[in-house]
Amino acid sequence: MNANLEQIKQEIISGADGLNSSKEVYEFRKQYLDGKSGKIGLLMREMKNIPNEEKAAYGKGVNELKEWALTFIGEIDEKMKAKELQDRYEAEKIDISLPAVENAEGNLHPITLVKNEIIDIFAGMGFEIFEGPEIETDYYNFTALNTPQDHPARDMQDTFYLSPEFLLRTQTSAGQIHVMEKKQPPIKILSPGKVFRSDDDATHSPMFTQMEGLVVDKGITLCDLQGMLDEFVKKIYGEGTKTRLRPSYFPFTEPSVEVDCSCFQCGGAGCKLCKGTGWIEILGAGVVNNKVLENCGIDTNVYSGFAFGIGIERTAMLKYGINNIKLLFESDINVLNQLNDK
Ligand code: DAH
Numbered sequence: 001m002n003a004n005l006e007q008i009k010q011e012i013i014s015g016a017d018g019l020n021s022s023k024e025v026y027e028f029r030k031q032y033l034d035g036k037s038g039k040i041g042l043l044m045r046e047m048k049n050i051p052n053e054e055k056a057a058y059g060k061g062v063n064e065l066k067e068w069a070l071t072f073i074g075e076i077d078e079k080m081k082a083k084e085l086q087d088r089y090e091a092e093k094i095d096i097s098l099p100a101v102e103n104a105e106g107n108l109h110p111i112t113l114v115k116n117e118i119i120d121i122f123a124g125m126g127f128e129i130f131e132g133p134e135i136e137t138d139y140y141n142f143t144a145l146n147t148p149q150d151h152p153a154r155d156m157q158d159t160f161y162l163s164p165e166f167l168l169r170t171q172t173s174a175g176q177i178h179v180m181e182k183k184q185p186p187i188k189i190l191s192p193g194k195v196f197r198s199d200d201d202a203t204h205s206p207m208f209t210q211m212e213g214l215v216v217d218k219g220i221t222l223c224d225l226q227g228m229l230d231e232f233v234k235k236i237y238g239e240g241t242k243t244r245l246r247p248s249y250f251p252f253t254e255p256s257v258e259v260d261c262s263c264f265q266c267g268g269a270g271c272k273l274c275k276g277t278g279w280i281e282i283l284g285a286g287v288v289n290n291k292v293l294e295n296c297g298i299d300t301n302v303y304s305g306f307a308f309g310i311g312i313e314r315t316a317m318l319k320y321g322i323n324n325i326k327l328l329f330e331s332d333i334n335v336l337n338q339l340n341d342k
Contacts, residue, residue: 005065008032008039012069022080029073033066040066110339111209111328114316115192118211121235125228127190127213132175134194137165140174145252146291153251158198160206168196172212173252173309176288179214180296185303186217192312202324209312214288216298216305222255222287225306229259233282236315237264244279253286253307273318280318283310 012032019025035041043062050058108116119129132140138149147153157170175191191212200206215224226243233241241264245257261282263274270276285308290300313325320339322328327335 002061005043005061008043009065009068012072016073016076019076019080022077022084025073025077025080029077032069033073040069107336107340109328109336110316110320111312113339114319115209115211115312117236118232118310118312118315119190119192121232122190122213125188125231127188130175130179130189130191131193132169132172132178132191134169134196135162135166136169136174138167140177141167141169141171144177144292144295145173146289146295147251151251153249160196160198169193170197171195171309172210173307175212176214176252176292176307177296180216180293180298185298185305187305188215188217189213202326203314203317205313205325205329208325211310211312213285213308213310214305215307216288216293216303218303220287220304220306222257222306225257225285225287225308229283229285229308233261236319237261240264240267245285248284248286250284250286252289252292254289256284256286259283259285259308273321282315282318283308285309 015028019028030038032038032040040062043065047055047059123129141159142148142151142154159170160168162168172191172193172195175189175193179187179189179191189212191214193210194207195210196207197204198206215228222245226245229243233243240262242262244260244262246260248256248258250256259282260279262268263271263278263280265271265273266278268274268278270278274280285306288305288307293300293303293305313328316322316328316339317325322339
């Protein structure tokens with residue numbers, strides 16, 4: 001009997017030499033230790049055929065063999081699994097000295113950068129954002145802004161009409177009316193957005209971007225406008241920049257002004273950018289015409305306001321030294337990479 005157990009033990013020892021994977025170890029273990037079909041399992045089942053006086057010794061012998069086999073094969077299994085893990089690590093090893101695959105990094109378009117910068121500056125002064133529709137009625141774009149039919153000022157802007165009533169807005173000033181119709185003062189809003197005009201040359205595009213500003217409250221004057229714009233130009237063009245107001249005409253403001261800032265390139269001495277004048281025109285503005293306030297049901301005995309309109313492309317062209325507006329719309333990656341503030 002002992003010879004039989006010893007034979008199985010030797011068989012296990014020599015059989016283990018040929019094992020090459022944890023899967024093979026698993027099958028090998030089953031071959032001997034499976035309760036029903038394993039060789040050691042079957043020895044246990046033999047118990048009933050063993051004479052009573054030999055049963056104890058037989059059982060002990062089989063159990064010892066079973067314990068030994070469990071430990072022996074268990075150790076092989078552990079070693080095999082550790083080796084397999086190591087092999088996997090080797091196979092998946094990453095060479096960190098290899099040059100990285102470079103992904104092109106995107107950045108915001110200069111128009112978006114300038115728009116965000118202007119919004120940041122005015123948001124710091126307490127302005128809220130209102131975005132009006134790009135398709136407007138004649139009323140919001142012109143009539144309510146004190147520019148009725150046949151008003152000569154309509155010729156200042158070549159309008160894309162969609163019908164006699166509807167048009168593509170030519171100015172974000174239309175947003176002023178929407179806001180004042182909905183809300184009584186105090187009002188302090190910025191209205192950014194696309195505007196459209198039948199105009200196309202090196203500095204004009206049929207679609208461009210404006211940013212409207214409107215403040216309506218008690219006792220607002222032109223001084224408040226200039227105070228705010230002084231802050232604005234310092235932040236966007238540099239600390240030393242100053243503003244200057246020149247009389248102008250817009251139907252929705254009275255008085256109306258054209259705002260210049262001192263040339264941020266030559267500091268006012270005169271250069272190519274400011275065409276030798278030391279000043280650069282940056283926006284139109286003025287005190288809100290009483291007629292506009294009245295059109296929106298705002299009491300002009302109590303309230304007054306100022307408004308301004310900034311061209312974003314123009315601001316971007318000045319800031320980045322671009323002389324052709326088309327460069328902002330062509331999406332040439334070589335140009336856009338140069339206009340990155342990052
Ligand atoms: N809407 C004008 C334009 O498109 C710009 C403008 C001028 C806006 C004066 C204003 C303003 O609010 O007060 O040319």
